[in-house]
Amino acid sequence: MSGTNRQIRLARRPVGELQPEDWAHVTEPAEAPGEGRFAGRTRYISLDPAMRGWLDDRPSYLPPVGLGEVMRAGSVIEVTESDHPGFRPGDHVVGTFGVQEYVISDGRGTLKVDPARAPLSTYLGALGMPGMTAYFGLLDVGALKEGETVVVSGAAGAVGSLVGQIAKIKGCRVIGIAGGPDKCAVLTDELGFDAAIDYRAEDVRKALRTHAPDGIDVYFDNVGGEILEAALGRLAMRARVVICGAISQYNNETAVHGPANYLSLLVRRARMEGFVVFDYSARYGEAAREIAGWIAEGRIKVLEHVVKGGVDDFPATLGMLFRGENTGKLVLDLT
Amino acid sequence: MSGTNRQIRLARRPVGELQPEDWAHVTEPAEAPGEGRFAGRTRYISLDPAMRGWLDDRPSYLPPVGLGEVMRAGSVIEVTESDHPGFRPGDHVVGTFGVQEYVISDGRGTLKVDPARAPLSTYLGALGMPGMTAYFGLLDVGALKEGETVVVSGAAGAVGSLVGQIAKIKGCRVIGIAGGPDKCAVLTDELGFDAAIDYRAEDVRKALRTHAPDGIDVYFDNVGGEILEAALGRLAMRARVVICGAISQYNNETAVHGPANYLSLLVRRARMEGFVVFDYSARYGEAAREIAGWIAEGRIKVLEHVVKGGVDDFPATLGMLFRGENTGKLVLDLT
Numbered sequence: 001m002s003g004t005n006r007q008i009r010l011a012r013r014p015v016g017e018l019q020p021e022d023w024a025h026v027t028e029p030a031e032a033p034g035e036g037r038f039a040g041r042t043r044y045i046s047l048d049p050a051m052r053g054w055l056d057d058r059p060s061y062l063p064p065v066g067l068g069e070v071m072r073a074g075s076v077i078e079v080t081e082s083d084h085p086g087f088r089p090g091d092h093v094v095g096t097f098g099v100q101e102y103v104i105s106d107g108r109g110t111l112k113v114d115p116a117r118a119p120l121s122t123y124l125g126a127l128g129m130p131g132m133t134a135y136f137g138l139l140d141v142g143a144l145k146e147g148e149t150v151v152v153s154g155a156a157g158a159v160g161s162l163v164g165q166i167a168k169i170k171g172c173r174v175i176g177i178a179g180g181p182d183k184c185a186v187l188t189d190e191l192g193f194d195a196a197i198d199y200r201a202e203d204v205r206k207a208l209r210t211h212a213p214d215g216i217d218v219y220f221d222n223v224g225g226e227i228l229e230a231a232l233g234r235l236a237m238r239a240r241v242v243i244c245g246a247i248s249q250y251n252n253e254t255a256v257h258g259p260a261n262y263l264s265l266l267v268r269r270a271r272m273e274g275f276v277v278f279d280y281s282a283r284y285g286e287a288a289r290e291i292a293g294w295i296a297e298g299r300i301k302v303l304e305h306v307v308k309g310g311v312d313d314f315p316a317t318l319g320m321l322f323r324g325e326n327t328g329k330l331v332l333d334l335t
Numbered sequence: 336m337s338g339t340n341r342q343i344r345l346a347r348r349p350v351g352e353l354q355p356e357d358w359a360h361v362t363e364p365a366e367a368p369g370e371g372r373f374a375g376r377t378r379y380i381s382l383d384p385a386m387r388g389w390l391d392d393r394p395s396y397l398p399p400v401g402l403g404e405v406m407r408a409g410s411v412i413e414v415t416e417s418d419h420p421g422f423r424p425g426d427h428v429v430g431t432f433g434v435q436e437y438v439i440s441d442g443r444g445t446l447k448v449d450p451a452r453a454p455l456s457t458y459l460g461a462l463g464m465p466g467m468t469a470y471f472g473l474l475d476v477g478a479l480k481e482g483e484t485v486v487v488s489g490a491a492g493a494v495g496s497l498v499g500q501i502a503k504i505k506g507c508r509v510i511g512i513a514g515g516p517d518k519c520a521v522l523t524d525e526l527g528f529d530a531a532i533d534y535r536a537e538d539v540r541k542a543l544r545t546h547a548p549d550g551i552d553v554y555f556d557n558v559g560g561e562i563l564e565a566a567l568g569r570l571a572m573r574a575r576v577v578i579c580g581a582i583s584q585y586n587n588e589t590a591v592h593g594p595a596n597y598l599s600l601l602v603r604r605a606r607m608e609g610f611v612v613f614d615y616s617a618r619y620g621e622a623a624r625e626i627a628g629w630i631a632e633g634r635i636k637v638l639e640h641v642v643k644g645g646v647d648d649f650p651a652t653l654g655m656l657f658r659g660e661n662t663g664k665l666v667l668d669l670t
Contacts, residue, residue, distance in 0.1 A: 061602050224598070243601045258593030263559070266578045266609030267396050274601030 005030040005102035008071045008314045014055050017251045017322070022055075023071070023315045030102040037106045038087040040077035045099060045311070045332040046124040047318050048074070048158075049222070052250035061276045070098040071314070074129060076113065076120045077103050087112070094123045099314045101334070118292065125158055125329030126295060126302045127288050129277060133244060134162035135287040136280040139170075141273050142218040142242045146171040149212050151231055154222030154247060155196065156183035158329035161303045162291075163220045164193050169299055172218075175211045177204060177227055179324045186327055191301055204230040215268075218242065224249045225257050232264045241265075241272035251322055303328025310334060340365040340437035343406045343649045349390055352586045352657070357390070358406070358650045365437040372441045373422040375412035380434060380646070380667040381459040382653050383409070383493075384557070387585035396611045405433040406649070409464060411448065411455045412438050422447070429458045434649045436669070453627065460493055460664030461630060461637045462623050464612060468579060469497035470622040471615040474505075476608050477553040477577045481506040484547050486566055489557030489582060490531065491518035493664035496638045497626075498555045499528050504634055507553075510546045512539060512562055514659045521662055526636055539565040550603075553577065559584045560592050567599045576600075576607035586657055638663025645669060 004027050011024040033039040054065050054072055065072050075098070079091040084107055087093065095110035097103040113123045125131065137159075138144050150167040154160040155176025164174045164187065175195045176187040184196035197207040204227055208216070215236030221228050224246025232241065249256045265272060280287070294300040305326035307317045317332050339362050346359040368374040389400050389407055400407050410433070414426040419442055422428065430445035432438040448458045460466065472494075473479050485502040489495040490511025499509045499522065510530045511522040519531035532542040539562055543551070550571030556563050559581025567576065584591045600607060615622070629635040640661035642652045652667050 059602075229593075243598065245601070246598055249598075256595045256598065258564075258595035258597050260591045260593035262593050262597070262607070263578065263581055263584075263591065263609070265607060266580070266611065267394075269610055269614060271606050271608035272597070272600060273606035274598070275604055276601065279604060 003030045003102070004028065005100055006311050007098070007100040008311050010055065010065050010067055010069055010071055012067065013057055018052070018055075018315065018319060020315055024068075025312055031104065033081055033083055033104045035083050037104055038079050038082035038084045038091075038093075039102065039104050040079040040081075040093060041334075042075050042077050042097065042101050042103060042311070043092070043333075043335050044076045044121045044124055045314065045334065046074040046128065047314075047321050047326075047330040047332060048129070049154075049245050049247045049250065049321060051318060052247075052322065061278070070100050072096060073099045073314075074124055075099075075103075076123055092120060094128065099311050101311055118295070121304055121306060121329070121331045121333065122295075122302055124331055125304055126162060126291055126300065130158035130329055131162055131291050132280060132284055132287050133277040134159045134166055135291060136277060136283070137242050137244050137275055138163050138166055138218065138220060140280070141275045142220060142240045144170055144172065144218055147173075148217035149173045149175070149214065149236065150218045150220065151175045151177065151208065151212060151216045151234075152220040152222070153177040153199075153227050153231070154245070155187055155193070156303070156327045157222060158303075159244060160220070160222055161187075161191060161328055162300065165191055165300045166294075167218075168192050169294060173212075175208070177223075183327055186303070191303070199227055205233060208234040215239065220244060221246070223247050229259050229261055232259050232261050235264055235268040235270045237268055237270075239268055239270040241270060243272060243274040247322065305330045306333045307331070308333045338365045338437070339363065340435055341646050342433070342435040343646050345390065345400050345402055345404055345406055347402065348392055353387070353390075353650065353654060355650055359403075360647055366439065368416055368418055368439050370418050372439055373414050373417035373419045373426075373428075374437065374439050375414040375416075375428060376669075377410050377412050377432065377436050377438060377646070378427070378668075378670050379411045379456045379459055380649065380669065381409040381463065382649075382656050382661075382665040382667060383464070384489075384580050384582045384585065384656060386653060387582075387657065396613070405435050407431060408434045408649075409459055410434075410438075411458055427455060429463065434646050436646055453630070456639055456641060456664070456666045456668065457630075457637055459666055460639055461497060461626055461635065465493035465664055466497055466626050467615060467619055467622050468612045469494045469501055470626060471612060471618070472577050472579050472610055473498050473501055473553070473555060475615070476610045477555060477575050479505055479507065479553055482508075483552035484508045484510070484549065484571065485553045485555065486510045486512065486543065486547060486551045486569075487555040487557070488512040488534075488562045488566070489580070490522055490528070491638070491662045492557060493638075494579060495555070495557055496522075496526060496663055497635065500526055500635045501626075501629075502553075503527050504629060508547075510543070512558075518662055521638070526638070534562055540568060543569040550574065555579060556581070558582050564594050564596055567594050567596050570599055570603040570605045572603055572605075574603055574605040576605060578607060578609040582657065640665045641668045642666070643668045
């Protein structure tokens, strides 16, 4: 093996919105994998809202990315060279390999995937973390029941688009909240949502009154802020609020906007619960099989927003995510 | 039956802190009960934080008290005259009879109580709504387990003092948050709490770090505001936050202060759940029997703050509650 490895490393801790100067673009030599390891070339890199939180020097469910470290990211790689009995050149592997062109791994925490069964990018989306997040967040944390009314924010995103479609499969009424008429049209026209609310153009509180006249049974929150408050104001009795993320708050320089009407949890005997998908890793197989079945049956449409480029395009592509410019799962395609 | 009935009625909707002008003091004739009803004289009136919420013209778990209506309150009365087969003169009855000296009832939603088994005021406290609230909030909503760390705010109040003592009985480590050194001394010296934090004198965040080094498993919140935030910042994995009330916020003229760090629910895989004790009415008997047993065994000390007076003292006594001037259950004693 010879050649180079282009990498994106964290140069400084961002304050508020991400800036180009937060990143270092570095070229390193690409070393041989060594015994018990394999090397590979990155094919697809996942871009996720959670990445913003990993950049802050603050205790969370994962340690922060260290200054000077390769940016953490999930990706699909193709094995080019292996001294590991479980991996052969040509194998495709998913793992948290970071934003770099070339990867060396001992195989721990990785998963071989089959490009014949699904497009490789799908293993970063519907069959990857966003799929697992939607599945366990909605069905396990949200304890969804047939016939309930489900509202999901960030509904045109990687997780939200799956949450809504799974809720429809489970016989629920589904209302999606997204930004802009194009995204809203995708939700109702392509993904089968019962209604979509454009939070940029509509009064979300009023729209929820219209579309969820009997209240919300499960609110799956990806955004936080005022949309969370609007949903809390419209809960049905014994509602479940699933806290998956809060993308509206991640770039805040001031304090996060907490839900001033959280006492609606008391009035409506409701609960608000957070989760981290990694806790469900023992059950990923179960979820992936079921989601793959739904995709095969045409009951789930995979929404992906693929940006062709190299690792150097990672910072700009990540910015798209926080400006809400993606519809569906955002991936960087290095092929 | 003849005589008069002194009553406290809601004269206007309060804005912010309660004012004397919010109330009308009225004298009505005391009428005969009529067929199927009984009449009685009020002995003890309960004063509860929830009362503030009942005064706002806003949908909640109970309809607001109407303008001109007798103020809603739980009380213990003694039957003076009865045309109801189930009640005889001399019987003591608990019910939501309102802030008035004289009561007529058809018996629905009431409970006969025995002054030989417990002092009458106890039926408004440890054996009444506060007892039920502490019991079901902690054990059912909080799903308390032996050996866990429990933090309760408003710990020297009617509900909080019972929450802490029940948690001790269940083998937990208990930290109470209260205002002032006297209340804190009561918690640790008389009620057996493991630690008490005086929120007026101490940095609650720091104190929680000291007293709950491994995090909080169950946080029982009676106060809201900054203390709720401090507790959210110190949750153990899979913690339960029980939302019972938010007395710090009830008199707010501005928006309620929502917990800016609610995303700790995500990081700690925790849940925050509200409840209303009335939902447990079918199980009140079970709870009252168990609490009565603990009182008899000396494992629960009943803390009461009894104000002697008449219904005209109701407004001033209610003010004590929101200024935190009571230790234990606040009752107005008309005997």
